Amino acid sequence: MYKEIYPHIFLLEIPLRNNPLKALNCYIIKGEESLVIDTGFDTEENRDILLGALKDLSIDPKKTSLFLTHLHSDHTGLAAYLAEEGVKVYMGAIDGKILMESAHEDSPHWMKIKRLAELQGLAPDNLNIQDHPGFRFRPKSVPQLHITKEGHLFNIAEYTLKVIDLPGHTPGLQALYDEEKGLLFSGDHILMTITPNITYWGEEMGDSLGIYLRNLDVVEGLELKQIFSSHRQLPENHKERIEELKNHHAHRLQESLDILRKNGPSTVREVTKGLQWDIRAKDWNDFPSSQKWFAAGEAHAHLRHLEELGKVKSESREGILYYSLKD
Numbered sequence: 001m002y003k004e005i006y007p008h009i010f011l012l013e014i015p016l017r018n019n020p021l022k023a024l025n026c027y028i029i030k031g032e033e034s035l036v037i038d039t040g041f042d043t044e045e046n047r048d049i050l051l052g053a054l055k056d057l058s059i060d061p062k063k064t065s066l067f068l069t070h071l072h073s074d075h076t077g078l079a080a081y082l083a084e085e086g087v088k089v090y091m092g093a094i095d096g097k098i099l100m101e102s103a104h105e106d107s108p109h110w111m112k113i114k115r116l117a118e119l120q121g122l123a124p125d126n127l128n129i130q131d132h133p134g135f136r137f138r139p140k141s142v143p144q145l146h147i148t149k150e151g152h153l154f155n156i157a158e159y160t161l162k163v164i165d166l167p168g169h170t171p172g173l174q175a176l177y178d179e180e181k182g183l184l185f186s187g188d189h190i191l192m193t194i195t196p197n198i199t200y201w202g203e204e205m206g207d208s209l210g211i212y213l214r215n216l217d218v219v220e221g222l223e224l225k226q227i228f229s230s231h232r233q234l235p236e237n238h239k240e241r242i243e244e245l246k247n248h249h250a251h252r253l254q255e256s257l258d259i260l261r262k263n264g265p266s267t268v269r270e271v272t273k274g275l276q277w278d279i280r281a282k283d284w285n286d287f288p289s290s291q292k293w294f295a296a297g298e299a300h301a302h303l304r305h306l307e308e309l310g311k312v313k314s315e316s317r318e319g320i321l322y323y324s325l326k327d
């Protein structure tokens with residue numbers, strides 16, 4: 001299930017069961033010291049696949065580092081397990097902190113997600129954090145993390161991989177860039193065929209979509225021969241893909257403005273209901289609750305970006321945010 005797609009760089013497809021992402025592209029770079037980039041979920045199946053591949057490639061876990069691009073559980077699920085095998089685990093400080101604050105239902109991260117749902121007007125949906133996929137699949141323990149700052153270098157085989165900060169999809173997403181060879185391990189920053197989920201994370205991050213769009217520009221400015229992304233097929237023409245992603249969000253922003261123009265002051269939930277969604281559901285009531293969390297977060301990120309652009313304003317009434325057009 002793995003293949004060498006570049007000298008000493010192996011792509012291992014790790015299946016993500018019952019998940020629309022389908023699989024994680026896990027990268028294994030084999031050298032005297034080896035590097036694994038992201039892990040898959042904390043499931044027996046994923047564990048067997050990853051460990052089986054390392055064994056097959058004769059890679060010694062004790063001479064291996066794991067780099068986690070961001071906090072999502074399909075990327076970090078097996079980190080604690082690999083650490084027990086002797087792997088050194090690296091991750092950025094921002095996502096590392098959130099990961100450490102996500103272990104239990106009453107941990108700070110999930111308390112914040114619940115507060116945001118109230119702010120978004122989702123109270124009538126009676127959402128349960130147990131249905132939040134991020135909670136359901138969260139890693140149950142977090143290993144000791146070696147914190148990577150921008151500029152940190154991994155010298156593995158013939159590659160010099162530099163850590164670069166590309167927040168947007170998560171508050172602290174990091175990618176690995178080989179400048180000389182023009183390679184970028186992008187995590188979920190740029191994906192083909194699916195649009196990376198951009199959500200609202202609260203005011204510590206603020207305008208997450210604006211940050212994401214600026215970091216698309218950063219990647220557009222890099223000289224790249226190949227992007228190694230975390231899901232689906234690899235982008236062949238990254239500039240073209242970046243344009244598509246920007247157009248997608250421009251369309252979404254316009255759609256949100258049109259809804260506010262038509263309906264007047266609206267909660268995030270009301271705007272979410274008015275947006276077009278690619279999911280097989282008749283209406284909002286028919287949305288699985290796991291998808292309601294994501295959809296509202298995405299709508300909120302777009303409204304927050306419009307606010308940053310000076311096109312809409314928000315006010316809080318009884319703990320619920322209302323967005324309206326700025327005249």
Ligand SMILES: [Zn+2]
Binds near residue numbers: 070072188
């Ligand atoms: Zn992700």
